[in-house]
Amino acid sequence: MNEDTKHPCYEYVYRGAKLMAVPAVHHQSAFAHAVHEIARDPVSRPDAIAVELGQEALEELVKFLKELGQGGVKKVILTCMLGIMLRNKYIRVEDREKALLLQGLYQKTLADLPDEVLARGLDFSKWSTLFLDPADSIIEAVRSALELDVPVYGVDLVNFASAHRSGMSIEDPQSAHDDQRRYADRVMGYCGAMRDHRIDLARETFMARGLKDCLTRHKKVLFTCGMAHWKSIVSLLEDENVTPFPSHEIREGVQLKRIIIHPSLAAPSMEVLPQVTMEYEKERYPVTSRKKRVRGVNTAGGLIRKTLDGAYLEYTRDEADAGTDEGGADSWSDIGVFEQYLFQLAAVSQRKVPGFSTMLRSSEAVMGVEFTRTLVKHMMLLDPDWASEKDFPELPVMGPNPGESDGSSANVSRRKVRLERKGMEDGLGTGDGASFYAEIPSGGDIDPSALEKYWKWDDEAEEGGGSGGGSSWMWPPCETLLYGLGFKAVDISDSEKNTMARPMPFEGSMESGINVKATMRSMIRGERKVYVSRLASRSERNTSDGIDPEPMVFIFEKGKDWPGAYWQTMQAGSRLGEIVKDKKLFRDMAVKYGTTFVPCVHAIRNMKTPEHLKSLVSSMAFLVGSVLFGNPCVNAKQSAIWIEATKYKCCPIVNDCSVSGVRNYYLNEKNINLDLGLWAESLILMAIPFSKKSVTVIAPDLFSIPPRARVEAARRKVTLSHVPLSHFSEEQVKKARERIMINTLDQDGQCFPPESERVLSQKKGAYVELLPYEMRKQLSLDEGVNE
Amino acid sequence: MxxxxxxxxxxxxxxxxxxxxxxxxxxxxxxxxxxxxxxxxxxxxxxxxxxxxxxxxxxxxxxxxxxxxxxxxxxxxxxxxxxxxxxxxxxxxxxxxxxxxxxxxxxxxxxxxxxxxxxxxxxxxxxxxxxxxxxxxxxxxxxxxxxxxxxxxxxxxxxxxxxxxxxxxxxxxxxxxxxxxxxxxxxxxxxxIGYPPRVEIEEIISRQFKPRMDNLATLIEKFWALWDERIKDKIPPTPRDAIAVFSLASSISDFESRGGSEKLKSAIKADAFTLEAGDKPQAVSSKHLEKALRKLYD
CATH class of the missing domain: 3.40.50.300 (P-loop containing nucleotide triphosphate hydrolases)
Known part of the structure; x- marks a missing residue:
């Protein structure tokens, strides 16, 4: 402890000059606060400040901060998050052999090797970044120097290869708020093990020489650096052979670029939550101001509580509004589990309070997408708002590479990013919109591109969406999930038939295995016979091979009346005649019945399209009931294969594809008069004529099949199997009911807007694995979309 | 027991x-x-x-x-x-x-x-x-x-x-x-449980195959180059995939070093073709790796 000032810094005296050092954990306000207090206190106020930065980067930082209005006597908020990119030049010397190997393997010079290869093979990224994080001790030191109008020196090397850090974790820096000096003593006892001796020793020697030079020029110098360096720097300061050297005079012409850091990249690296950093900034006054920084009631713990409570309230209110449960009661019980898990995970990760990464990971694991979206929205709230292109139109935004994870995981500081500035060249070879690798401050184990699933920056929500005169098509995963659940229900119904079969005495075949209950009953009766469960016969099964599946009916709601619902018929494709193999047969069928094949009929209710999807989605609806005749018809080719394989007997064929046209078809061709006001009955009746053996009805648990449907099924020797909806999770059913129509870029709906997957946070091929093999095979013939 | x-x-x-x-x-x-x-x-x-x-x-x-x-x-x-x-x-x-x-x-x-x-x-x-x-x-x-x-x-x-x-x-x-x-x-x-990062795959391969392959660093680089070139949609390999490719490459090399198909055809009971892998380092080449990847994923 510095006895003169009582500030929690380390003091070193060199030739009568005093060095006050704050070894810090980066981006943690406890250390920024310590720097601020030393600079503010007239007793300890330094004559000069030195920081762990190269001089050229420091000079750019100073210029940038001044342009942002920093350094004056008036308080000016430093918005989050601006940054400076620095071009990297060097690879580690021990990677020389590997670099030669890669050059040989790819037949390219090192400079021309793809970024991915350099990043993976040599742990090299062409750029590193400096975040202008108000809670970082280096940024605080430079701001203090500007406010005090004292010289500031960058004593670190300008260029060096990236260090290999060990994955060791240190005690939660939040503990430093209690007693920063004791925290530093504890952590410095072991954090030296994280140093990369080869790279860091050279840097530390350079820093020690620079500091000695500063101390020959000034009587009181404040210095801040990473905690892992301090012990080594002290031993080098004591070493007589390490002579003073004006490190700040070194110039290497390093390439620098100012940027806005996308919040998805910035937030995970900030202290606990972005609000915690901003709280520090809001409480901070210039060191020359008479106003003292007073820590408010909003500690990290308090801000986390506020964030969680805000998310809980919004989530339970939304759930109750949506009527998915009674007043959100289930949601609150889920939240109890989430809280338990969240704080246990924080404890396992040895954190005093759960941070950004812990909150996100817990929510994903326990609560699912909807809650996580709400929680992340609250976690990313910032007042004042995030720095954006609107505030700094001349700066490009460095953001995560959209829709693509870089495959990195725990504590990796190298990320694939993208630099974007609309309509302008950046002139640095990164190219607007081109992705590249950059070193960024470690943000725990969050892959920033994963945040895209849950959170969109306001600026981005307005992007894309141009339909370009295309038409509206169904988003393929909507179809594949619905059909996937249907086929699973058929399997459930099938296996239940199998095991419900009566037991029979063992006569040589094990059939479906020993029936223990029947065997024991037999023993009790004194028969001593072994009973086996009879396998359901082939005729009793409803195997969904994917070639000619049985129809399925979904009934999602109880009751006869479905208020607000209306009928919707779908087409299997408008140009099937050009795709089928037997074109003559198709023409004959068309003449006889019509040219429109109806693969499914839905009862739907319109849904409000969320704001962030409006630019992409033309309409959204919610299924109330549905009859699916067997094939999802994701593209015209699949439809053609299906109708030919089933000899045109798989679904209604009409000329007028309105619901009245379908009704006339049933009346004229199938002798069934549909009462379209009886929704459930009509859906089941539509399925029965197209069934070979059975129709699976997936409906609420206590659903009772309407008598007229039973009679019609019996008349046509079709079995109706009821599979309760509770076999599937509520979340899955809710998802399967969503119908998302998208404005495609072409008339045929083959081409969805490129941002579709990112905006909807879903791959176009999602859920395909739920379809039977033959259907997946049909899809692999042609990548397209459904109609 | x-x-x-x-x-x-x-x-x-x-x-x-x-x-x-x-x-x-x-x-x-x-x-x-x-x-x-x-x-x-x-x-x-x-x-x-x-x-x-x-x-x-x-x-x-x-x-x-x-x-x-x-x-x-x-x-x-x-x-x-x-x-x-x-x-x-x-x-x-x-x-x-x-x-x-x-x-x-x-x-x-x-x-x-x-x-x-x-x-x-x-x-x-x-x-x-x-x-x-x-x-x-x-x-x-x-x-x-x-x-x-x-x-x-x-x-x-x-x-x-x-x-x-x-x-x-x-x-x-x-x-x-x-x-x-x-x-x-x-x-x-x-x-x-997602796909492990490449550095972990490399570590798994190194620990499993280092005693058996002298030129492992080159082979690993070759593996990535081949994987990126051949596998559609850039699906990353699972540890099982990577181990399978290296194991098969090692086996192909072993098979060839024992005389390959010629030896297999002429093998008789007294001089049977052994199925036990040896402990000695294998001369696994990029060609073996390529062949293994082709056999497993084409």
Whole structure:
């Protein structure tokens, strides 16, 4: 402890000059606060400040901060998050052999090797970044120097290869708020093990020489650096052979670029939550101001509580509004589990309070997408708002590479990013919109591109969406999930038939295995016979091979009346005649019945399209009931294969594809008069004529099949199997009911807007694995979309 | 060691054995710290908090089972493994019967791995939970909530879990959504086991193949180049994929060094073609690696 000032810094005296050092954990306000207090206190106020930065980067930082209005006597908020990119030049010397190997393997010079290869093979990224994080001790030191109008020196090397850090974790820096000096003593006892001796020793020697030079020029110098360096720097300061050297005079012409850091990249690296950093900034006054920084009631713990409570309230209110449960009661019980898990995970990760990464990971694991979206929205709230292109139109935004994870995981500081500035060249070879690798401050184990699933920056929500005169098509995963659940229900119904079969005495075949209950009953009766469960016969099964599946009916709601619902018929494709193999047969069928094949009929209710999807989605609806005749018809080719394989007997064929046209078809061709006001009955009746053996009805648990449907099924020797909806999770059913129509870029709906997957946070091929093999095979013939 | 019956109330029953992974066959464990943390956090329990029952979700081969084996080792617990499939019945999860070897009895009870884990305070690992039919999972309900017991109709007994009992399940990506709600709400957190980063794959390969391949660094670079070139959509390899490619490349090299097809055709009983792999380093080349990748993925 510095006895003169009582500030929690380390003091070193060199030739009568005093060095006050704050070894810090980066981006943690406890250390920024310590720097601020030393600079503010007239007793300890330094004559000069030195920081762990190269001089050229420091000079750019100073210029940038001044342009942002920093350094004056008036308080000016430093918005989050601006940054400076620095071009990297060097690879580690021990990677020389590997670099030669890669050059040989790819037949390219090192400079021309793809970024991915350099990043993976040599742990090299062409750029590193400096975040202008108000809670970082280096940024605080430079701001203090500007406010005090004292010289500031960058004593670190300008260029060096990236260090290999060990994955060791240190005690939660939040503990430093209690007693920063004791925290530093504890952590410095072991954090030296994280140093990369080869790279860091050279840097530390350079820093020690620079500091000695500063101390020959000034009587009181404040210095801040990473905690892992301090012990080594002290031993080098004591070493007589390490002579003073004006490190700040070194110039290497390093390439620098100012940027806005996308919040998805910035937030995970900030202290606990972005609000915690901003709280520090809001409480901070210039060191020359008479106003003292007073820590408010909003500690990290308090801000986390506020964030969680805000998310809980919004989530339970939304759930109750949506009527998915009674007043959100289930949601609150889920939240109890989430809280338990969240704080246990924080404890396992040895954190005093759960941070950004812990909150996100817990929510994903326990609560699912909807809650996580709400929680992340609250976690990313910032007042004042995030720095954006609107505030700094001349700066490009460095953001995560959209829709693509870089495959990195725990504590990796190298990320694939993208630099974007609309309509302008950046002139640095990164190219607007081109992705590249950059070193960024470690943000725990969050892959920033994963945040895209849950959170969109306001600026981005307005992007894309141009339909370009295309038409509206169904988003393929909507179809594949619905059909996937249907086929699973058929399997459930099938296996239940199998095991419900009566037991029979063992006569040589094990059939479906020993029936223990029947065997024991037999023993009790004194028969001593072994009973086996009879396998359901082939005729009793409803195997969904994917070639000619049985129809399925979904009934999602109880009751006869479905208020607000209306009928919707779908087409299997408008140009099937050009795709089928037997074109003559198709023409004959068309003449006889019509040219429109109806693969499914839905009862739907319109849904409000969320704001962030409006630019992409033309309409959204919610299924109330549905009859699916067997094939999802994701593209015209699949439809053609299906109708030919089933000899045109798989679904209604009409000329007028309105619901009245379908009704006339049933009346004229199938002798069934549909009462379209009886929704459930009509859906089941539509399925029965197209069934070979059975129709699976997936409906609420206590659903009772309407008598007229039973009679019609019996008349046509079709079995109706009821599979309760509770076999599937509520979340899955809710998802399967969503119908998302998208404005495609072409008339045929083959081409969805490129941002579709990112905006909807879903791959176009999602859920395909739920379809039977033959259907997946049909899809692999042609990548397209459904109609 | 002779297997012995155990006493369960007034019945003598056969227990299921805990699974002891063959550590000799498995290379040293690499990475997955984050996933381990997520599971450990779920398993923490006290007097007033129940442990949660996580389910691991990931593509085949990403190492879900291995994570569970390692956790069992770290926590010093026995692991009772139960392989899920479509023919499992509800009672299979509690107890089964078998024909007795003892002429005096016709049948004997065999306790399931779940019941044994509950009785012994071990870890119960239900692999491929998504393949079990919903009705067969019904017995799990009381095990996974605050009741912590299972009723067996066959045994006519109620078995309570020891405090040390922990549950974990695993399934492939598409199947978790098809779990019935009564189970889905009880098995959480849902922990996604993604593809490991390339650096971890390299570490796994190095640990497993370094003693057998001199030029491993070159081969690893070649592997990545080939993988990126050949595999559609840039799907990353799972550890299983990478190990399979290197194993096959090593075997192809071994086969060739022993004379290859010519030797195989002329082999006779006295001079049979040996199937045992040698311990000596193999002269595996990029060509072998390419051939292996082609055989496995084209």
């Amino acid at each position: 002779e297997k012995k019956k155990v006493q369960l109330n007034n019945k003598l029953v056969w227990p299921s054995e805990p699974y002891k992974p063959d550590t000799g066959m498995m290379p040293e464990f690499v990475g997955r710290e984050s996933e381990m943390e997520l599971i450990m956090a779920a398993w923490i329990a006290g007097k007033r908090t129940l442990p949660l029952s996580p389910v691991l979700v990931g593509e085949p081969g990403v190492g879900k089972n291995r994570i569970v084996y390692e956790l069992a080792r770290f926590t010093g617990r026995d692991i009772y493994l139960f392989q899920g499939h479509e023919d499992i019945t509800a009672e299979d999860l509690a107890c089964t019967v078998r024909f007795s070897d003892d002429k005096a009895n016709m049948m004997e009870y065999v306790l399931s791995p779940l019941v044994c884990a509950m009785l012994n305070g071990g870890i119960f690992f239900l692999d491929e939970i998504g393949k079990i039919r919903p009705r067969a999972l019904a017995l799990l309900v009381s095990v996974l909530d605050e009741r912590r017991y299972i009723d067996s109709t066959l045994l006519g007994e109620r078995v309570y879990a020891q405090p040390g009992f922990r549950f974990i399940a695993a399934t492939n990506t598409g199947e978790v959504s098809l779990l019935p709600e009564f189970i889905r709400s009880r098995v959480r957190p849902v922990i996604k």
